[in-house]
Amino acid sequence: MPHARSGWVQSAGAEQPVLITGGAGFVGANLAHRLLGDGRRVRVLDNLSRPGVERNLAWLQHAHRERLEVCVADVRDAAAVGRAMAGVASVFHFAAQVAVTTSLADPRDDFSVNAVGTLNVLEAARAQAVAPSVLMTSTNKVYGGLDDIGLRLEGQRYAPMDVAFAAHGVPESRPLDFHSPYGCSKGAADQYVHDYARSFGLKTVVFRMSCIYGQRQFGTEDQGWVAHFLLRALQGAPITLFGDGMQVRDILYVDDLVEAFLAADAQMEALAGQVFNIGGGPRNVISLLDLLDRIEALEGKRPATLQQGWRTGDQRYYVSDTRRFEAATGWRARVGAHEGIERLSRWLHASRAQAEPGAVQAAEAADLEGTRRGALAVTGE
Numbered sequence: 001m002p003h004a005r006s007g008w009v010q011s012a013g014a015e016q017p018v019l020i021t022g023g024a025g026f027v028g029a030n031l032a033h034r035l036l037g038d039g040r041r042v043r044v045l046d047n048l049s050r051p052g053v054e055r056n057l058a059w060l061q062h063a064h065r066e067r068l069e070v071c072v073a074d075v076r077d078a079a080a081v082g083r084a085m086a087g088v089a090s091v092f093h094f095a096a097q098v099a100v101t102t103s104l105a106d107p108r109d110d111f112s113v114n115a116v117g118t119l120n121v122l123e124a125a126r127a128q129a130v131a132p133s134v135l136m137t138s139t140n141k142v143y144g145g146l147d148d149i150g151l152r153l154e155g156q157r158y159a160p161m162d163v164a165f166a167a168h169g170v171p172e173s174r175p176l177d178f179h180s181p182y183g184c185s186k187g188a189a190d191q192y193v194h195d196y197a198r199s200f201g202l203k204t205v206v207f208r209m210s211c212i213y214g215q216r217q218f219g220t221e222d223q224g225w226v227a228h229f230l231l232r233a234l235q236g237a238p239i240t241l242f243g244d245g246m247q248v249r250d251i252l253y254v255d256d257l258v259e260a261f262l263a264a265d266a267q268m269e270a271l272a273g274q275v276f277n278i279g280g281g282p283r284n285v286i287s288l289l290d291l292l293d294r295i296e297a298l299e300g301k302r303p304a305t306l307q308q309g310w311r312t313g314d315q316r317y318y319v320s321d322t323r324r325f326e327a328a329t330g331w332r333a334r335v336g337a338h339e340g341i342e343r344l345s346r347w348l349h350a351s352r353a354q355a356e357p358g359a360v361q362a363a364e365a366a367d368l369e370g371t372r373r374g375a376l377a378v379t380g381e
Helices: 028-038 053-067 078-085 099-105 107-126 163-168 180-200 225-235 254-266 290-301 324-329 335-350 357-371
Strands: 018-021 040-046 066-071 091-094 133-139 152-153 157-160 203-207 211-212 239-242 249-255 273-280 286-287 305-308
Touching: 018 028, 018 078, 028 040, 028 254, 040 053, 040 078, 053 066, 066 078, 078 091, 078 324, 091 107, 099 107, 107 133, 107 180, 107 254, 107 305, 133 180, 133 254, 133 324, 152 180, 157 163, 157 286, 180 203, 203 254, 211 254, 211 335, 225 239, 225 290, 249 254, 249 335, 254 273, 254 324, 273 324, 286 290, 290 335
Parallel strands: 018 040, 018 091, 040 066, 091 133, 133 203, 203 273, 211 249, 239 305
Antiparallel strands: 152 157, 249 286
């Protein structure tokens, strides 16, 4: 198990670290790597329960060593959260139970992680002499099934019949409609974070996110479907399609998400108390069947599929309207879906080729160079 540090008694004048709950996860590790690479101190709190996160943590520790602080703990442990919160400048709260199916199997555990764990984070922040800002990642599931949106078939994907809706996606003004225990627990957490800005003056921001994908993601059938499809294809295993495969999401590459986090953190004073929909937007729309086509083009072989019925809380169409965040910060998704899927495919191939020295590092270096080259160019599809 990775070395854990706790207590974190800081000397006077020491640089304040950033706390990332769930910091060994896919999103947390990518943000931590960026912050550490920029010279920031990062404190990770993670219970290491999700498969693959120990690899992410070992990677962070190897790359950054003394600037990284680690606490192996659970956000349901209020005392541990309080210790981790001591002296931090800002908090990125990613620790969560992330699967609808798991929430249906054990709603109480889902609630304790997502709702109670988030309340622990907020209360620990509020208890500090100078409260840090808190950015929480919520989910598009707080909008429910979106069953009232009229849809039509456009090739092998659903599309809204309303032209304006199709052009921009789901706005933050959309009424909340929690669906599934997961939607309820994340929705409760979402609203607590939003309300603590109003009730207690905390500087908080909520990101209601669509599908995020990219390097260091070890996707499962329940969460991280882009990586899951690619992994199953690499393994030569069949992919289960729930529903008809024509359901649509706007996928956002993790590097673009990290840029959104940094933009929000830099402008927290102006953004505090607000909620934003974050995703790839209408330019990065893809259906499950579209992804199968893309995998076939990359791998030269179409993955085998199995068909099952729709799952509770499934949305046939969800695309984020990101105009509000774009207007507030100047941020925009820059990595197009085709490019991002190819990057993730390269990383997963390299990750499996551990016997080849430097394979993963070479793939990540190539992706980083691609990000730098595209920094001034907006790409999409």
